[in-house]
Amino acid sequence: MAEENRQPILEVQDLGIDFGGLTAVNNLNMKIYPEQIDGLIGPNGAGKTTVFNMLTKVYQPTRGKIFLEGKDMEKLNPVEASQAGIARTFQNIRLFYNMSVIDNVKTGMHNHIRYSNFDAIFRTGRFRREEKEAEKEAEELLEIFHLSQYASLTAGNLPYGQQRRLEIARAMATRPKLLLLDEPAAGMNPQETEELMAMIREVRDHFKIAILLIEHDMQLVMRICEHITVLNYGMLLAEGTPQEIQNNPEVIKAYIGD
Numbered sequence: 001m002a003e004e005n006r007q008p009i010l011e012v013q014d015l016g017i018d019f020g021g022l023t024a025v026n027n028l029n030m031k032i033y034p035e036q037i038d039g040l041i042g043p044n045g046a047g048k049t050t051v052f053n054m055l056t057k058v059y060q061p062t063r064g065k066i067f068l069e070g071k072d073m074e075k076l077n078p079v080e081a082s083q084a085g086i087a088r089t090f091q092n093i094r095l096f097y098n099m100s101v102i103d104n105v106k107t108g109m110h111n112h113i114r115y116s117n118f119d120a121i122f123r124t125g126r127f128r129r130e131e132k133e134a135e136k137e138a139e140e141l142l143e144i145f146h147l148s149q150y151a152s153l154t155a156g157n158l159p160y161g162q163q164r165r166l167e168i169a170r171a172m173a174t175r176p177k178l179l180l181l182d183e184p185a186a187g188m189n190p191q192e193t194e195e196l197m198a199m200i201r202e203v204r205d206h207f208k209i210a211i212l213l214i215e216h217d218m219q220l221v222m223r224i225c226e227h228i229t230v231l232n233y234g235m236l237l238a239e240g241t242p243q244e245i246q247n248n249p250e251v252i253k254a255y256i257g258d
């Protein structure tokens with residue numbers, strides 16, 4: 001379907017942020033469409049993670065607008081941004097390493113669990129019902145991410161590749177519409193990277209969500225992304241299909257230098 005006829009799930013207009021005298025991102029325009037896997041690439045320090053931090057409202061943009069399903073995100077804090085439907089993983093995996101694998105997934109469910117502190121303290125019927133449902137949903141997520149056999153293992157004892165999976169499973173527990181992955185293949189061996197790529201596709205197909213990923217592994221980006229945005233010095237350098245990006249002289253210059 002032609003993109004012009006589709007509503008973007010996320011639209012960024014003239015987005016920018018300054019840190020003191022440093023303009024980290026400027027004049028960024030971007031549209032992410034439903035069920036699309038998008039790549040956000042660019043040389044070190046180009047502003048990619050800063051964009052994620054603005055989309056998740058960890059940073060308040062200095063300029064510009066972010067719309068999720070047409071709704072302005074300006075007033076949202078990070079918790080509200082997550083509730084609105086944006087989930088993320090981090091460059092350096094962040095898990096609750098002393099908690100079990102399944103409990104890590106359950107921590108992602110606070111967005112939609114409906115019991116109060118009162119219910120929890122007095123273990124009311126509602127609490128027990130919600131807990132049972134959360135347990136079931138967490139088990140289903142573990143199955144999808146091939147982590148069922150590790151459910152009761154401490155997260156810190158999982159091999160690296162599985163920790164990445166768990167981090168994504170936990171992000172999916174928030175029931176996002178848009179999933180942001182910050183360098184998901186970092187530190188992975190070729191076999192783990194291959195499995196990761198298959199999993200990213202499975203996640204998109206199963207949950208029918210949009211995915212935006214930052215990645216330095218160009219092979220991964222070119223093979224998995226349907227659309228790519230390139231940042232350089234905080235500004236949009238190019239956007240298009242993997243083929244267009246690969247053949248763009250400006251992009252080649254930014255990566256290889258003059």
Ligand SMILES: Nc1ncnc2c1ncn2[C@@H]1O[C@H](COP(=O)(O)OP(=O)(O)OP(=O)(O)O)[C@@H](O)[C@H]1O
Nearest residue numbers: 019022023024042043044045046047048049050051
């Ligand atoms: N909280 C902050 N305070 C000051 N400067 C910051 C802050 N966050 C990011 N920056 C600066 O913004 C610029 C963009 O950084 P960012 O981490 O977004 O780049 P990146 O493209 O993700 O880089 P990499 O590929 O190396 O992870 C850098 O110059 C960085 O030092």
